[in-house]
Amino acid sequence: MPICTWDIKYSVGIDEIDKQHQKLVLLLNTLYDAMKDEDGKAKLEHILNELVEYTDYHFKFEEELFERYSYMDKTAHIKEHNDLREKVIKFNNNIKAGQGVVTQEILKFLIDWLVRHILISDKEYSQHLS
Ligand SMILES: [Fe+2]
Ligand SMILES: [Fe+2]
Known part of the structure; x- marks a missing residue:
């Protein structure tokens, strides 16, 4: 059972960003499954690395669009991205150093953050970026 399911209500109206x-x-669900199945540390680290890298790739993609379309509200949006970047990197480093584990609580935080960010902040830019 996935911990989070994509729904059309999350669409921001820009295909590439929806993808x-x-x-x-998908990455969050994969991480959840690995945690639940008590997969080894190496596998969890691998998924976490992918999550850190893909999150950064996605944020950069949005931020480049903000530049291209001179999006007025970019500063607050980029700050939200940077706050999460920092949290995810710290979380990943703790796990690598053996100072923490992936918990349902952390996953819930990441999913809630993503859903809220998409529904509020990302949806706000959709009419300005096309
Ligand atoms: Fe986004
Ligand atoms: Fe965003």
């Missing part, structure tokens, strides 16, 4: 959000949901 990237779907990939983030």
Whole structure:
């Protein structure tokens, strides 16, 4: 059972971005499955690395569009991205250093963050970026 399911209500009306959000949901579900099945540390680290890298790729993609379309509200949006970048990197480093584990609580935080960010902040830019 996935912990989070994509729904049309999450669409921001830009195909490429919807695809990237779907990939983030997929990575979070993969991480959840690995945690639940008590897969080894190496596998969890591998998925986490992918999540860190893909999150950064996705944020950069949005931020480049903000530049291209001179999006007025980009500063607050980029700050939200940077806050999460920082949290995910810290979380990943802790796991690598053996100072933490992937918990349902952390996953729930990441999913709630993503859903809220898409529904509020990402949806706000959709009419300005095309
Ligand atoms: Fe996004
Ligand atoms: Fe965003």
